[in-house]
Amino acid sequence: MRKVLILTLCFMFVVSFASVSLAAEEEKVVIKVWQPWGGETGKDMDKLAEAYEKLNPGIDIKMVLAPNDLATNQKFFTAVAGGMPPEVIFPDGPQVAEWAHRELLAPLDKYVEEYGLKVEDFWGPSWRQSYYKGSVWALTYCTDPNFAFFWNKEVFEDAGLDPEKPPIHISDVDEYADKITQYDDVGNLTRMGVIPWSVYGGANSMYTWGWIFGGKFFDYDTNTVTANDPKNVKALEWMCSYAKKYDAAKVSALQQGFGSAETDPFYIVKLAMSPRHILGLVNIDMYDADLKYGLPTEPYPPDGEENSSWVGGWCMAIPNGAKHQDEAWGFIYWLNATPEGTKVVGDIVGWFPGYKPSPAFDEFIKDPRKEIFLNILKASKHQRPVIPTQGFYMGELARAVDFAVYGQRTPQQALDDATANVQKELDKALKK
Secondary structure, three states: OHHHHHHHHHHHHHHHHHHHHHHHHHOOOOEEEEOOOOHHHHHHHHHHHHHHHHOOOOOOEEEEEEEOOOOOHHHHHHHHHHHOOEEEEEOOOOHHHHHHHHEEOOOOHHHHHHHEEEEEEEHOOOOOOOOHHHHHHEEEEEOOEEOEEEEEHHHHHHHHOOOOOOOOOOHHHHHHHHHHOOOOOOOOOEEEEEOOHOOOOOHHHHHHHHHHOOOOEEEEEOOEOOOOOOHHHHHHHHHHHHHHHHHHHHHHHHHHHOOOOOOOOOOOOOOOOEEEEEEHHHHHHHHHHOOEOOOOOEOOOOOOOOOOOOOOOOOOOOOOOOOOHHHHHHHHHHHHHHHHHHHHHHHHEEEEOOOOOOOOOHHOOOOHHHHHHHHHHHHEEEOOOOOOOOOHHHHHHHHHHHHHHHOOOOOHHHHHHHHHHHEEEEEHHHOO
């Protein structure tokens, strides 16, 4: 009888302890975060969640992998429409205005005011891409200075060029590219100086070279799309000059052998010059630490924009209809607008914060390469147009580049068509 009593008491203790533990777990506020990264970056996101949970034991951050193709995200749209969105979502910068226009995001104005955040706290382009129709819809998680112009010193030396003398002007790029380009015995390309339309896709290539040539892509005063600005046309004509000179079909054949990681064309000496993102530094350190390279600012034409650059980057927002919005804001605010949180992001992920006072920058400038990117960021004044049809705009620019490069339309025709199509779509969106 005594043994039965003891076993009964032990059982009651275990059940009681389990109930207390379960109750404590249930008391935590669960914040579901849809984030778009797998691999090592996805693991870094879990580390950020753990860091926040240690400071806030009443919060349970649930990171969920939710790929985002930058143009649409039907799963997210459906979740909001069905009243089951996550507490936090990561839109890319150009998506913020479109998602806000579609009423997919909750405005953050009350939080921004309550927490005393100011425009001056953030890099200008980063703030502007989060601001639409008088409201703030997101905070910048990472600020991308686009781009530094990497050059491979070993290829320069092999081509008889001074490996310590990067191209300053577009004419330098043309001259160097001509000397660097190589063919095999049957006339196939084996190495190129630069491929102007391959800067992270056709749309980003068009933005990059368009601004370098002094072009504009949108007039906010009149809500007018200006993809066919004469200087943008000039930029696309220059891009197409490479397609004509080196044969776009042969360039495409060369690109078939390009890959990522250790087969990146810049590492395997198939491409000598390339505008590159700051993560290019991480990849070089990982896959080809002995690579001899440099990274000046972008080359420009005589009547173009010196030190031209633009800013992109991912943001964090609260979906419309999300539960626990106050707690979701707490997580967003800590990661994106506090010295402590932004430093944790810098230490773990290594990306530039959108928050200018972040102490992460004190660490970054210890690496001269990152200091170059920081200087690029400080000079940046462009961001992709903040309009509710930005995804459509990027698609049209990509099509225009393809049409022009492969000779299906002239650069002028391609950009005229893109301008007309985007304007029509924008006018339709603004009427809703």
